[in-house]
Amino acid sequence: MTVKEKFETMDYSPAPESRANADAWLKAHDGRFGLFIDGKWVQPADAKTFATYAPSSGEKLADLTAAGQAEVDAAVAAARSAQGKWASLGGHGRARYLYALARLVQKHSRILAVLESLDNGKPIRESRDIDIPLVARHFYHHAGWAQLMDEEFPDHEAVGVAGQVIPWNFPMLMLAWKVAPALAAGNTVVLKPAEFTSLTALKFAELCEEAGLPKGVVNIITGEGDTGAMLVNSNVDKVAFTGSTEVGKIIRRAIAGTGKKLTLELGGKSPYIVFEDADIDGAIEGLVDAIWFNQGQVCCAGSRLLVQEGIAERFLEKLRRRMETLRVGPSLDKCIDIGAVVDQVQKDRIHEMVTAGKAAGATVWHAPCDMPEHGVFYPPTLVTDVGTDNILFKEEVFGPVLTAITFRTQAEAVALANNTRYGLAATVWSESLSRALEVAPALKAGVVWINGTNMFDAAAGFGGYRESGFGREGGREGMLAYLKPKFEKGLKEWKPVAKPADVAKPKASGGMPGVDRTAKHYIGGKQARPDGGDSVAIATHKGAFAGLVGDGNYKDIRNAVEAATKAQGWAGTTAHLKAQILYYVAENLSARADEFADRLSELTGVSGKAATAEVELSIQRLFSAAAIADKHDGAVHQPPIRGVALAMNEAIGTIGIICPDEAPLLAFVTLTAFAIAAGNTAVVIPSERYPLLATDFYQILETSDLPGGVVNIVTGARDAMAMPLAKHYGIDAVWYFGDREGSAAIEKAAADNMKRTWVSYGKAYDWFDAKQMATRVLMDRASEVKNIWVPYGDANEGGKSY
């Protein structure tokens, strides 16, 4: 085309980024890569290989090695032997390496960006302007955590060896999210990149060599899903996975009960809420960032548009017009918005889901964008006329497909937004601060963006609620995912409290009998008879009859969960009120301290002095829970925008607490008090051997102004009730203290809806120990962090920030 013709059409010319660097690098390796294990490149003679392709052209980029069991084991062994020295290098030493890695990422930013775009298909502008700068930022930020680790996490140490499995949508960025915190905390890692996109991870291995990182600290093993499974099941101490919810559940079940620490960052169907008082054009542009960024292959993609009915028609019309101007093209063209989908497999999956959605009545509109002739591309797509049961409204597509629905009121918007099993992210558009800041905490999502979307920073934790996974990446909470309290390695083996074979019958006595006491369940603020109508006799430590308690079953659990769910408004009460009630519980326990001490002695056989000490410490724990209730403040992050990210500690929801037999009053009181101090409601199965302490205790709850349903107590055979509790979808977290098998069973069952678990793996906590029962640690167990991003600014400063 001549200049004159261009002057008429005013079209853009293709603006391809040079790939010379990347090609030279691939050529230098003869298009063939081994595994990076123990600081060496290894290529086992008999190893399977597989090819990696450029989805935007279909060309083969390189042959990669699939690590088998021997290589996985070798990598883990290398990491294991390097870990002690790496941890003992100290924070400052590790900070120097992380700083060097950050610098090296910047120095090699161009080849990293080009490789990423070639291998994944994403626009070069995204890899260059977003992915790689965030990678460098992540290493810088975590160099800082390494430097400050001793001061910031004094009672913690590295978990050990981390096995990390990452996805193909942000290959290098996900590597950074995994590797940087692990190394900062003193762990060593074995990382498996996704089979479609391994090249930047291999380049990163070279950067580790360039940085002089000690051998074995970072090991990169390529391979397909089976390699990932081998790594997860290998001798690692921590598993970190980002990927689909389906695979996340498989991993959760596979390592249940092993004690491996686990972080899962899974799928999402994140709501994108536009209120009538929003900046409409801004919200439409935000949608481009939400669902057409990275071809929609983003776990936190705003894929569910909820738009207020009054503006819906105009909004969708504007949206369609905007979609028409999106440019789809080869990944290295600097003039495109949407690149290639990662692989034909993924495109087929998108197509399949869209077809299913259409068959269910959805109207599917593909923007009439010019599509490249070759390569794996999918056009930007808008789906309307869906019910809340449509697959395209419910399920993650992981493609450039937006599904729109309308709402009438703010309350309905929140309800629709939360009508999902996922809970990764959410976006709210409104020019009313009152409205936006009311909606954000009401959304079940780990990240909420107000008037913007897909904003990330290393200092602000990222991670999900519900089936979007657990654990956080980034920030202080992200570091905690790679640390463990120092006391953990000293925990003793747990031993069950022996149960008397028989309970003696109550003795016949002449004269005036005592008044019969009936211990019931405590559900919804009321004493409730057991559904089955059965009771269990409880013995004193001598085997004498001490009393009867209800023999709970799954129906009692169901009723208790229902009551606890109804009482979730507790989270919204003021921290002051929670504190006040907890103090009052302590006050009332104190008034009956002697009675509880006697009961403890009678049931467990401890000395009067020991019993008094346990009651006394229980009162103290209640004081601590009350004390922290109004001090468990979040943080205000300063991300690199004009705005803030508010890290708010939120209640998890309803926690199922399965108490141990040891320290039967103290453990029960501690766990329950902190669960509710953080705003949760609780269904508590007290010690099976000593339930009378809990049934005595509900009288204290009843006189302490605790709203009904906040604490529910169901007595009886704990193993029979633990399973229905761990499998109940209304339970958001489950705490279990007992043997290894029980812990495994709980974690397996909890995988169904990705309950957060705290189990003892057959170890015995010392409930009297101040470090083990540290206030902050308990509150962290009982809460989740939500990051609410609030960009601000209105003054007209000519577009400059101030």
Add this chain to the structure above:
Amino acid sequence: MTPEGSINRGTAFHADWLDGIRVNKSAVERRIGSLMGRRSVKKDSQIAFMLKAISCIDLTTLAGDDTPGRVERLCRKAAHPVRQDIMDALGVGDMQLTTGAVCVYHEMVPTAVKALEGTGVPVAAVSTGFPAGLAPFETRLEEIRRSVAAGAGEIDIVITRGHVLTGNWQALYDEVKAFKEACGPALMKAILATGEHGNLTQVGKASMTAMMAGADFIKTSTGMEGVNATLPVTLVMIRQIRDFYQRTGQKVGYKPAGGIKTAKDAVAYLTLIKEELGRDWLTPELFRFGASSLLGDLERQLEYHAFGGYSAAYRHPMG
């Protein structure tokens, strides 16, 4: 190429059209930041965009020391903005490239009209008590009439910023409508002086009000405010142009003015217009730059594209 006078008939004053205008500054900045990273104008497109930019310049001199001699020199530059050998080398030697207009104060209108006779380049006059716009209302109307009578085909009026700052949109509408009537057949550009607005929402509302009142172009600045044209302000204004077009079917032009000095700036503006308003607006009928030094940089960059070496300012005839 030049507009045939007024293009916008205006509408009645619709207060409700203003109610829905809310502009989030961070979102605006984000769009600008992201777009500039996603559109790369290279090679032939870059040349075409630069030539287009020249065709859209209102080559401007608005200084107290303007003299007929100075204005005549500027007019000759407007008629022949780029050295012929450069145009030839780029294969566009016969395209009769001129700037969009020459923009002067009223006193200089006759000189400019005479100097531009036969070139097709219109004369624009800043008016209505430019730049503050606080002269007596009757005087402002009379200034328009006289400039039109003196041969100005285009009038750049300034609005009363107080109406914006106090939210008196009806008053702003009435004022602009009166100016429009005074313009008669001349094209009217409404300078909103956005650098003096409190926030971007006010910029959006002022834009819509001016268009309802019949502005043929909306223009950012006089060039005399602390902050003049910016890309974020541009985004806000052209989105209102798009909404006005969707509501009424009438296309209103846009003119950023002040502070646009480099070819790179100019290409960025054209890219933004193309993305938000479409190709239709990339013409002097609907887009102008208010600029004086921009042409120099464009000409230097074109010489680079024509001959492959970076140029120096002294090699180009000064305006």
